[in-house]
Amino acid sequence: MRMPRTIALLTCTAALAATTAACSGATKPQAAAGGGAGYDVSPTSPPAKGTLDSFTWSLYAEPYTLDYALAYDYPPNTVLANVCEQLFRVTPDMKIEPGLAVKYEQPDPRTLIYTLRSGVKFHDGTTMTADDVVASLKRQMDPKTGSPWGSVFKTVDSIEKTGPLEVTLRLGKADVLLHELMAASPGTIESAAYLAKAGKDYGTPKGGVNCTGPFALDSWDQGSGITLKKHAAYWDTKLAPKSDSVKFTFIEDPAARSNAFKSGTADGGYMVPSSSLGQLRSSGKGTVLFGPNTGASNLAVLDFHGPLGNLKVRQALSMALDRKNIIKAAAGGVGVPAKAPAARGAWALAPEKTPELYDTLPEPVYDVDAARKLVQDAGANGRTITLVTSTLAPEISVVANAVQAAGRQIGLDVKLKSVAPEAYSSIFVDPDARAGLDLVITSGYDNTPDPLEFYQYLRTGDFGNYGNWSNAEYDVAFDRANSEPDAAKRAVRTAELQKIALRELPIIPVYEAPYSVFLGKRITGAPTGIAQLYYPWAATIGAAK
Numbered sequence: 408m409r410m411p412r413t414i415a416l417l418t419c420t421a422a423l424a425a426t427t428a429a430c431s432g433a434t435k436p437q438a439a440a441g442g443g444a445g446y447d448v449s450p451t452s453p454p455a456k457g458t459l460d461s462f463t464w465s466l467y468a469e470p471y472t473l474d475y476a477l478a479y480d481y482p483p484n485t486v487l488a489n490v491c492e493q494l495f496r497v498t499p500d501m502k503i504e505p506g507l508a509v510k511y512e513q514p515d516p517r518t519l520i521y522t523l524r525s526g527v528k529f530h531d532g533t534t535m536t537a538d539d540v541v542a543s544l545k546r547q548m549d550p551k552t553g554s555p556w557g558s559v560f561k562t563v564d565s566i567e568k569t570g571p572l573e574v575t576l577r578l579g580k581a582d583v584l585l586h587e588l589m590a591a592s593p594g595t596i597e598s599a600a601y602l603a604k605a606g607k608d609y610g611t612p613k614g615g616v617n618c619t620g621p622f623a624l625d626s627w628d629q630g631s632g633i634t635l636k637k638h639a640a641y642w643d644t645k646l647a648p649k650s651d652s653v654k655f656t657f658i659e660d661p662a663a664r665s666n667a668f669k670s671g672t673a674d675g676g677y678m679v680p681s682s683s684l685g686q687l688r689s690s691g692k693g694t695v696l697f698g699p700n701t702g703a704s705n706l707a708v709l710d711f712h713g714p715l716g717n718l719k720v721r722q723a724l725s726m727a728l729d730r731k732n733i734i735k736a737a738a739g740g741v742g743v744p745a746k747a748p749a750a751r752g753a754w755a756l757a758p759e760k761t762p763e764l765y766d767t768l769p770e771p772v773y774d775v776d777a778a779r780k781l782v783q784d785a786g787a788n789g790r791t792i793t794l795v796t797s798t799l800a801p802e803i804s805v806v807a808n809a810v811q812a813a814g815r816q817i818g819l820d821v822k823l824k825s826v827a828p829e830a831y832s833s834i835f836v837d838p839d840a841r842a843g844l845d846l847v848i849t850s851g852y853d854n855t856p857d858p859l860e861f862y863q864y865l866r867t868g869d870f871g872n873y874g875n876w877s878n879a880e881y882d883v884a885f886d887r888a889n890s891e892p893d894a895a896k897r898a899v900r901t902a903e904l905q906k907i908a909l910r911e912l913p914i915i916p917v918y919e920a921p922y923s924v925f926l927g928k929r930i931t932g933a934p935t936g937i938a939q940l941y942y943p944w945a946a947t948i949g950a951a952k
Contacts, residue, residue: 417512425572446741448697448921448935450499450602455932455949459650462948465667465676468828469657469801470633473624473729474610475595476547476554480832484592484940485677486633487656490596491618494521494540495590499934501699501856503590507535507619511589516581516890521589523572529598529642530623537568542599544574555836557828558870559585581890583859583897591854591941621648621946632656637946649932649949659828661801668693668925671794671806675930675948677939679923682801684739693928697921698935701753701861702736702852703745704806706915708874709834709844714790714819721912723781724792726774727813734918736809737802742920744771747905749861749920752937762900768909771916779817794846796823799830806848806917821846834873841873849914852937859888859897865913876913928949 468937470483475491478484494508508521527535546552548560559885560584567574578585588594601609601617608614611629619642622635633655637648656673658664661680667673668683669692677686688695706724708715715721730744746768754765782788792814796807807823814821824844833840834847841847851871852858866872867882881904890902908914922936931951 446697447922448699450501450699450934450936450938451947452694452696452926452933453931453951455567455930456952457649457945457950459950460950461652461931462650462655462674463513463654463656463672464945465664465673466655466657467661467664467676467678467680468659469630470622472610473616474628475543475592475597475616475618476552477562477610478592479555479836480676481940482657486635487592487595487616488620488939488941489622489635489653489943489945490620490624491595491616491945492620493590493592493594493941494523494596494926495594497590497855497938498943499698499936499938499942501701501936501938502857503587506590506594507540507596508589509899511586513586513892516892517578519578519586520569521574521576524642525572527619527642529601529619530617530638531598531601532640533598533600535596535598535619537572537574539569539599540574540596540680541566541568542602543596544576544594546597546602547593554890555870556588556593559588560720562779563701568807569811581892583892584641584855584857584863587855587857587860615686621646622653625652646943646946648946653945653948668927671927671929675925675933677922677924679925680735680801681741681920682738684741684923687925694926696924696926697741697934698924698936698937699752700852700920700922700937701750701854701856702850702922702937703748703750703919704917705745705748705849705851706806706810706917707847707849707851708913708915709841709847710878711874711876711913713845714785714792715845716786717785717787718911719781719785720787720790720819721915723778723785723787723817724783724810724813724819725912725915726772726778727817728771728915728917729773729809729813730771730918733806734920738918738920741923742918745916745919746771746783748851748865748908748914748916749853749858749905752919752921753856753858753861754898756857757898760895760898764898764905768905775813775816778813782818789820789824791820792845793822793824793843795831795834795844796825796826796848798948799828800850801832803831803848810846810848810923835871844878847873848917854941857897857901858905859885861887861903862901862908865904865908874913876911878907878911878913881907881911 496506512520562578605614612629621641623634625634635653665683734742754761811821867877891897932947
């Protein structure tokens, strides 16, 4: 079976090894044969032509926090990307470049030495020091913080100030991913004095934040909106904001959000509702653009003691999924069937290896008769599988209904358990919230351009291993990959993890789609891809004319 659209790489200029730069590929499908929902992928929109007093940006939900250590979802990170910065930065074309650190050295596999940028000012006018970096990183490790990023630091033995602008991390064992994630939330730097002053109110509407980004938090009117103001003393002149302020609004209903785009109430927003893609693309009110994405929609097994503990049942459910029709219904036809749990968009860290390691994977099989036989062979005919669903996003219910229909065809009784959006989010952070559930639909993504990051979540005992799947062969292979500094060699070792995951299916791949953004006619300049979660995207937005 041939994919209906071709896949191509974006240009990459550097490889991640013991350097600070990396690159990643991106899904770039062409027009569908015979017409249909053709689309292109590019990392940025046309550059701005002028400045703005302000623009309004729509989020699909209000951030539950602006605490960098607790930010673990799209809404908070979309705001924080402009306010709080990391030691390194993921760029729109999926490279990793220096941020608040100008360089790092690794004299041996267990030592990371970061040299900090001098003269960086926090929003309150104070100057960033090594003490701020030590405090910010150690806070991620403190169990009292309750950070979902805490496990990133599990190999860290110590974090020390080793100079006025130098911080050294000493590790218990080699950990390539730890350094890469210094370009994401784990590497975020906040003022130590402000953390102490704000205390438990830090990151809340009452306590706020005080970081170094191109915008500062001006106000947070809970339930209504967040406003950022330009940081006049921002250190990176090439990212000096083109707008004096940004106002965020929160619109959970997809139809209402689409109407806000069409009416001009909102100038733009990421993660355009898939149900409105067609309308918005033909509305004449703005432009829908697609960018690089490291994410994919998957089914994660939550209980291996139930029917899905049998590999034949997992294989059967995968084979019964009509992925092409799911893409039409859930993603507006903009996407491709996923070949593996980690998306193709995360696989260009070593671009010369990507065609060999990902593109040559077979297309997912769609064979209902064979799936039905697998269920019978497993003695699982009539067994019940509970799949959790929610109104959190329209595509969740679409995929859930498709899985239920697939199960019905092959002899499985897939029951849908609908929960509130907040309860759905809890499934990913609270093991107790998974009780009684067999399966959940996830939209997992890599924060960095390295597929190894995704596969870390299948290690025994990892925070993101929602079903507590355990495979000794996998764990050994992961440590082997995570100790390899050469990007090309690491990619080969990551492919070993991919092979085991596809064989054992603790996660069932469904589809992957490009990132999306709507830009009204008044504005342009936004990055289009998932790098917006850690890149100050609002700084580049300005007047379209």
